[in-house]
Amino acid sequence: xxxxxxxxxxxxxxxxxxxxxxxxxxxxxxxxxxxxxxxxxxxxxxxxxxxxxxxxxxxxxxxxxxxxxxxxxxxxxxxxxxxxxxxxxxxxxxxxxxxxxxxxxxxxxxxxxxxxxxxxxxxxxxxxxxxxxxxxxxxxxxxxxxxxxxxxxxxxxxxxxxxxxxxxxxxxxxxxxxxxxxxxxxxxxxxxxxxxxxxxxxxxxxxxxxxxxxxxxxxxxxxxxxxxxxxxxxxxxxxxxxxxxxxxxxxxxxxxxxxxxxxxxxxxxxxxxxxxxxxxxxxxxxxxxxxxxxxxxxxxxxxxxxxxxxxxxxxxxxxxxxxxxxxxxxxxxxxxxxxxxxxxxxxxxxxxxxxxxxxxxxxxxxxxxxxxxxxxxxxxxxxxxxxxxxxxxxxxxxxxxxxxxxxxxxxxxxxxxxxxxxxxxxxxxxxxxxxxxxxxxxxxxxxxxxxxxxxxxxxxxxxxxxxxxxxxxxxxxxxxxxxxxxxxxxxxxxxx
Amino acid sequence: xxxxxxxxxxxxxxxxxxxxxxxxxxxxxxxxxxxxxxxxxxxxxxxxxxxxxxxxxxxxxxxxxxxxxxxxxxxxxxxxxxxxxxxxxxxxxxxxxxxxxxxxxxxxxxxxxxxxxxxxxxxxxxxxxxxxxxxxxxxxxxxxxxxxxxxxxxxxxxxxxxxxxxxxx
Numbered sequence: 003x004x005x006x007x008x009x010x011x012x013x014x015x016x017x018x019x020x021x022x023x024x025x026x027x028x029x030x031x032x033x034x035x036x037x038x039x040x041x042x043x044x045x046x047x048x049x050x051x052x053x054x055x056x057x058x059x060x061x062x063x064x065x066x067x068x069x070x071x072x073x074x075x076x077x078x079x080x081x082x083x084x085x086x087x088x089x090x091x092x093x094x095x096x097x098x099x100x101x102x103x104x105x106x107x108x109x110x111x112x113x114x115x116x117x118x119x120x121x122x123x124x125x126x127x128x129x130x131x132x133x134x135x136x137x138x139x140x141x142x143x144x145x146x147x148x149x150x151x152x153x154x155x156x157x158x159x160x161x162x163x164x165x166x167x168x169x170x171x172x173x174x175x176x177x178x179x180x181x182x183x184x185x186x187x188x189x190x191x192x193x194x195x196x197x198x199x200x201x202x203x204x205x206x207x208x209x210x211x212x213x214x215x216x217x218x219x220x221x222x223x224x225x226x227x228x229x230x231x232x233x234x235x236x237x238x239x240x241x242x243x244x245x246x247x248x249x250x251x252x253x254x255x256x257x258x259x260x261x262x263x264x265x266x267x268x269x270x271x272x273x274x275x276x277x278x279x280x281x282x283x284x285x286x287x288x289x290x291x292x293x294x295x296x297x298x299x300x301x302x303x304x305x306x307x308x309x310x311x312x313x314x315x316x317x318x319x320x321x322x323x324x325x326x327x328x329x330x331x332x333x334x335x336x337x338x339x340x341x342x343x344x345x346x347x348x349x350x351x352x353x354x355x356x357x358x359x360x361x362x363x364x365x366x367x368x369x370x371x372x373x374x375x376x377x378x379x380x381x382x383x384x385x386x387x388x389x390x391x392x393x394x395x396x397x398x399x400x401x402x403x404x405x406x407x408x409x410x411x412x413x414x415x416x417x418x419x420x421x422x423x424x425x426x427x428x429x430x431x432x433x434x435x436x437x438x439x440x441x442x443x444x445x446x447x448x449x450x451x452x453x454x455x456x457x458x459x460x461x462x463x464x465x466x467x468x469x470x471x472x473x474x475x476x477x478x479x480x481x482x483x484x485x486x487x488x489x490x491x492x493x494x495x496x497x498x
Numbered sequence: 499x500x501x502x503x504x505x506x507x508x509x510x511x512x513x514x515x516x517x518x519x520x521x522x523x524x525x526x527x528x529x530x531x532x533x534x535x536x537x538x539x540x541x542x543x544x545x546x547x548x549x550x551x552x553x554x555x556x557x558x559x560x561x562x563x564x565x566x567x568x569x570x571x572x573x574x575x576x577x578x579x580x581x582x583x584x585x586x587x588x589x590x591x592x593x594x595x596x597x598x599x600x601x602x603x604x605x606x607x608x609x610x611x612x613x614x615x616x617x618x619x620x621x622x623x624x625x626x627x628x629x630x631x632x633x634x635x636x637x638x639x640x641x642x643x644x645x646x647x648x649x650x651x652x653x654x655x656x657x658x659x660x661x662x663x664x665x666x667x
Contacts, residue, residue, distance in 0.1 A: 007525035011506045012572050035570070039550055042568040046529065046548045055527070059573050107642015108620065109565045110550055195641035196551065335632070352634035380651055 003048040010045070011054045018063040018143070018172075024056045026145045026168040034058045034170060036079050037113035039106065040122045064117065064172065067091070073178055075141070078117025078171040083108075085116060094178050097132040097187035097204045104128045104189050107196055117171040120153075123161045123227070126266075130157075130228030131204035132187060134220035136176050143172040150175070157227035183208045183216065184290040186283040190275055192266070199223045200267035203279040207287045214238050214287070219280060224259040224272050231258050234280075243288040251284075252277045289361035322363055322489035330359035343404035344484040345477070346388030349381040350374055363489060367482055374478050382474050385481075386443050392416060392454060393427045408484055412446045419451035427451065430458040437462065438469060445479040511575045515540070516584025526572035531555045533571045534581060542582035542615050546644070553643030556616035557581050563623040565642075582615035585622065598622055598660040607656030609647035616643050621657050630661050 012035070015021040024032045035041045035055045044050040058064060064079035069090050076085065082102035085091055092099045105114055105128045119129045120140070130153075138153040144166060153174070156164045165171065183206040191197030202222035208215050217238050219231040234254045238246060252273075261272035329337055337355035338348070345351065353373045360366040374382075388401045390409050393416050401409075410417070416427070434442040444457055461469055512521040515538060522537050534540045534557070546554030548567050555566040558580040586596040598621050601607070608614040617640060624631060624639030631639060636657045645653060 007528040008505045010527035012526035012570055014572055038568045043549045046567055109556055109563045109642045112562045113564055348633045
């Protein structure tokens with residue numbers, strides 16, 4: 003049932019003081035509305051209990067981002083789009099910029115505000131864990147005066163906050179004290195875009211002489227409020243990341259969180275994944291501890307460097323690692339272009355680039371596996387078609403030069419095979435393409451042409467769905483081998 | 499303040515729609531979507547979910563993509579609104595479409611048509627900010643617009659084609 007617009011009052015005050023005067027009048031009758039991305043959803047569904055609204059969307063006093071020597075103040079009505087695009091936020095508080103990019107689609111990012119996200123007080127909101135981990139303060143204002151409170155004291159119970167009925171959040175203050183920390187934010191949802199989180203983590207940490215010298219952990223969707231894990235933080239301090247027992251981590255976490263079963267996930271899943279996310283952060287922190295000063299300095303001179311100095315650059319300078327670290331520092335577009343020949347799917351390459359930095363080759367391989375498995379078949383097909391047919395040397399025009407060179411190495415056994423085997427392969431390829439409408443994909447490395455022919459004949463009998471997944475698994479193997487080769491071949495192939 | 503206890507009266511609200519100055523009389527909390535469709539008869543803007551998830555009701559407000567189902571009309575006072583009808587004002591007379599519209603037609607980017615006005619306006623916004631988007635940028639730019647017909651591939655192709663055409667007029 004729709005709301006009746008004649009039942010709702012909405013007033014646009016000329017300035018902040020006029021808005022505060024309205025909020026103070028008949029205490030509790032008037033509520034603020036900014037971008038409307040929460041309020042108007044309830045209104046549209048006929049579920050908006052309050053009837054009297056003060057429009058704060060246009061108030062200039064709430065719309066600026068101000069940078070000071072020790073902190074950045076973000077006005078409460080600053081939008082996610084503004085936050086994503088602000089260089090000082092990207093540089094000092096990358097997890098907040100990331101959280102803003104997670105929130106809804108472009109249209110909602112253009113309207114949704116940081117103050118609204120906080121005041122709406124959803125335990126699943128995207129920005130609160132980042133703000134908690136960054137030790138933010140809230141600047142509150144009312145006609146009675148201003149006050150400044152630590153954000154971690156703001157959420158008191160489910161949808162219950164420290165905000166008085168006549169008060170507004172004026173700004174969010176973020177202290178600039180994390181320049182040498184590792185920043186780690188992860189959101190787990192049903193899909194990448196527009197999903198509400200099942201569990202999320204924002205964490206900053208710093209090592210000194212091998213032990214955790216500073217750490218802040220905040221989680222979303224695992225308690226009635228966005229939660230700082232203060233007890234787990236205390237337990238971690240002074241320990242080395244690698245020696246802290248997983249069992250203790252999981253036990254301490256369980257004492258602090260209280261996840262529920264709901265339509266998005268289960269309590270058990272949320273507990274397990276929250277612990278996994280923290281374990282992943284600690285693993286990254288271990289690697290970041292091995293950053294050496296000179297590496298950072300040389301990396302800084304690169305114009306493409308991601309400006310966050312905490313992005314890890316691990317210690318063991320094997321050729322592969324050095325290459326990986328250079329790739330970690332490239333711009334997203336350059337990184338995606340560099341890694342594309344390993345797979346051929348643009349979506350895979352872009353997602354890999356977005357998942358950086360990687361500490362080492364195993365992390366890169368594991369991430370590739372997961373990203374590949376979650377891609378839709380259309381992206382798989384794009385990768386398949388970047389290969390030449392088995393026995394031929396030319397792929398579709400979309401194949402990169404690098405990919406073509408690797409294909410000829412991988413298929414070197416086939417090239418040397420007798421003419422009749424080559425002909426049988428060509429015939430098999432033709433039948434395969436007739437049946438499945440795409441080229442036959444097999445990881446040819448180390449296989450003789452006869453083996454490939456047998457595999458081809460067997461797979462011709464497959465049903466479409468089975469065959470699609472078998473082909474995807476083969477592409478996965480090809481990608482894994484190419485990733486290793488790519489890193490081994492060194493820096494020249496990383497920068498296209 | 500006693501206003502809160504009485505029904506909200508309609509008030510005069512002015513803005514520019516598709517280049518034309520308009521003044522309407524509406525309850526301030528009425529959704530911009532409803533004012534466009536019911537008061538101004540601009541039914542090219544569609545209602546899908548009514549909760550900001552699907553992007554069917556996308557319009558540009560001062561050049562910024564918004565879901566018009568989530569905008570109280572009072573917040574649109576004084577703004578410059580572009581709906582799908584205003585994208586190519588000459589459409590009815592000269593039969594000429596905006597390049598983005600033409601690309602959607604040519605590439606099969608539209609089927610049932612409910613999402614199409616929103617897709618096209620989201621594309622216009624995307625190309626204004628990034629004239630040559632790669633596939634991930636296209637996906638992200640349209641991530642707030644849902645289509646239940648095309649499977650998106652033709653839509654992505656339409657956007658890429660539109661970018662190409664706009665780059666070489």
